[in-house]
Amino acid sequence: xxxxxxxxxxxxxxxxxxxxxxxxxxxxxxxxxxxxxxxxxxxxxxxxxxxxxxxxxxxxxxxxxxxxxxxxxxxxxxxxxxxxxxxxxxxxxxxxxxxxxxxxxxxxxxxxxxxxxxxxxxxxxxxxxxxx
Amino acid sequence: xxxxxxxxxxxxxxxxxxxxxxxxxxxxxxxxxxxxxxxxxxxxxxxxxxxxxxxxxxxxxxxxxxxxxxxxxxxxxxxxxxxxxxxxxxxxxxxxxxxxxxxxxxxxxxxxxxxxxxxxxxxxxxxxxxxx
Amino acid sequence: xxxxxxxxxxxxxxxxxxxxxxxxxxxxxxxxxxxxxxxxxxxxxxxxxxxxxxxxxxxxxxxxxxxxxxxxxxxxxxxxxxxxxxxxxxxxxxxxxxxxxxxxxxxxxxxxxxxxxxxxxxxxxxxxxxxx
Amino acid sequence: xxxxxxxxxxxxxxxxxxxxxxxxxxxxxxxxxxxxxxxxxxxxxxxxxxxxxxxxxxxxxxxxxxxxxxxxxxxxxxxxxxxxxxxxxxxxxxxxxxxxxxxxxxxxxxxxxxxxxxxxxxxxxxxxxxxx
Numbered sequence: 001x002x003x004x005x006x007x008x009x010x011x012x013x014x015x016x017x018x019x020x021x022x023x024x025x026x027x028x029x030x031x032x033x034x035x036x037x038x039x040x041x042x043x044x045x046x047x048x049x050x051x052x053x054x055x056x057x058x059x060x061x062x063x064x065x066x067x068x069x070x071x072x073x074x075x076x077x078x079x080x081x082x083x084x085x086x087x088x089x090x091x092x093x094x095x096x097x098x099x100x101x102x103x104x105x106x107x108x109x110x111x112x113x114x115x116x117x118x119x120x121x122x123x124x125x126x127x128x129x130x131x132x
Numbered sequence: 133x134x135x136x137x138x139x140x141x142x143x144x145x146x147x148x149x150x151x152x153x154x155x156x157x158x159x160x161x162x163x164x165x166x167x168x169x170x171x172x173x174x175x176x177x178x179x180x181x182x183x184x185x186x187x188x189x190x191x192x193x194x195x196x197x198x199x200x201x202x203x204x205x206x207x208x209x210x211x212x213x214x215x216x217x218x219x220x221x222x223x224x225x226x227x228x229x230x231x232x233x234x235x236x237x238x239x240x241x242x243x244x245x246x247x248x249x250x251x252x253x254x255x256x257x258x259x260x261x262x263x264x
Numbered sequence: 265x266x267x268x269x270x271x272x273x274x275x276x277x278x279x280x281x282x283x284x285x286x287x288x289x290x291x292x293x294x295x296x297x298x299x300x301x302x303x304x305x306x307x308x309x310x311x312x313x314x315x316x317x318x319x320x321x322x323x324x325x326x327x328x329x330x331x332x333x334x335x336x337x338x339x340x341x342x343x344x345x346x347x348x349x350x351x352x353x354x355x356x357x358x359x360x361x362x363x364x365x366x367x368x369x370x371x372x373x374x375x376x377x378x379x380x381x382x383x384x385x386x387x388x389x390x391x392x393x394x395x396x
Numbered sequence: 397x398x399x400x401x402x403x404x405x406x407x408x409x410x411x412x413x414x415x416x417x418x419x420x421x422x423x424x425x426x427x428x429x430x431x432x433x434x435x436x437x438x439x440x441x442x443x444x445x446x447x448x449x450x451x452x453x454x455x456x457x458x459x460x461x462x463x464x465x466x467x468x469x470x471x472x473x474x475x476x477x478x479x480x481x482x483x484x485x486x487x488x489x490x491x492x493x494x495x496x497x498x499x500x501x502x503x504x505x506x507x508x509x510x511x512x513x514x515x516x517x518x519x520x521x522x523x524x525x526x527x528x
Binding site: 001025026027028029031032033034036037038039040041044045048057059060061062063064065066067069070071072109120121122123125126 | 192252
């Protein structure tokens with residue numbers, strides 16, 4: 001998708017994406033899936049990094065994304081911060097801004113915590129994701 | 133993203149995607165953004181095709197996606213159908229199934245109707261999207 | 265809120281509500297919170313009854329409700345069915361119909377499973393809810 | 397439901413509710429529908445008051461509420477602020493805090509703007525809601 005991480009830790013994740021033709025839907029504005037995808041990515045990375053501190057990992061449950069402003073070109077900058085980080089689940093919120101600093105999308109991701117060794121899609125969960 | 137349309141009209145949209153390395157998140161399961169993106173794509177195409185019949189187009193407002201089952205490989209098949217198609221907004225629901233016919237993600241997209249000539253991101257809306 | 269249960273088990277929950285003045289917002293149509301509340305109630309009851317079979321209980325994580333049609337009077341009938349019932353979480357979907365059989369609201373509730381004795385708001389979880 | 401408005405204008409709405417038996421679900425914690433309902437109420441009031449300035453009114457499209465912390469008693473204080481206020485739709489976000497200042501629920505409401513005289517549930521829309 002072309003996401004570049006600017007910052008990534010368990011308290012905040014920032015990533016950027018330069019809009020290209022592949023990010024457009026049929027009317028030439030950025031596809032909603034790009035915003036949902038950016039938000040899912042940065043929220044998951046933040047939640048996973050925080051969970052590692054507690055010997056857990058996370059897997060996404062729900063993604064809710066609101067599209068606020070149609071954008072055609074430029075650079076998108078997305079920031080995710082935790083709303084709630086618990087032992088059972090985490091909730092992260094994220095905003096995507098355009099070049100002019102306008103909020104163009106806003107989302108929320110809920111993730112469930114898994115202990116090392118929990119079963120996920122037929123394999124035991126490992127605690128070390130690949131670094132973003 | 134590698135989506136292949138099997139069927140696309142204003143009453144139903146079906147699309148498939150063969151899982152590849154680019155669709156995985158750090159733990160080797162399909163990234164949530166892939167499901168949100170597939171759901172956004174097929175719901176938008178269906179809603180746009182229905183809106184065309186009424187000389188309108190649509191733009192997405194909200195995407196809500198639930199992740200139900202972690203999947204590593206194979207083919208994903210997504211189907212979108214309308215829950216409500218009105219003059220002001222449309223709501224489409226979509227399911228993503230894996231090779232074994234299990235529902236792995238479920239989503240809902242709300243779109244707003246725009247009349248031809250309405251302003252969107254600084255341009256007048258045209259009614260003809262490129263065909264998927 | 266005036267909800268009357270027609271049916272309640274771990275596979276389906278049906279409830280009705282006769283619209284009264286207390287359910288209206290300022291414009292005389294049924295308040296969105298009534299739909300969210302009915303959906304939360306019946307989804308939670310269904311999920312709790314299913315969880316009991318496995319010596320677990322549930323607590324709600326997320327409620328997503330779409331308002332499809334404005335209604336002023338009559339009887340509302342809401343039906344909840346499971347989309348996914350797992351060991352870690354459950355997802356239930358619900359529809360609210362009006363007297364004419366039209367779907368006026370549609371929602372989804374995600375709940376997390378808790379084992380007996382888990383801590384919730386400072387108390388140990390008990391498995392027996394009061395019957396609806 | 398027992399909501400008391402502390403402040404209500406088109407830029408911010410604050411309301412309080414003292415938890416009583418009627419707000420509890422079967423396990424003695426505040427029912428999720430109470431949070432969804434509070435959030436729906438204050439977001440709608442704020443959006444309607446802002447829309448009035450532009451000779452429009454609003455009706456809710458979507459309510460998304462996350463439950464963050466289980467609470468048994470005390471006073472809840474909810475605050476709604478606009479995330480986006482446009483000519484076509486508005487998005488308001490809201491937080492519910494408990495006595496200790498902890499965020500116990502967090503939600504988002506999307507509303508569509510209606511011009512005076514638009515048809516809603518068989519009646520022409522009027523611009524003056526009853527004051528909360």
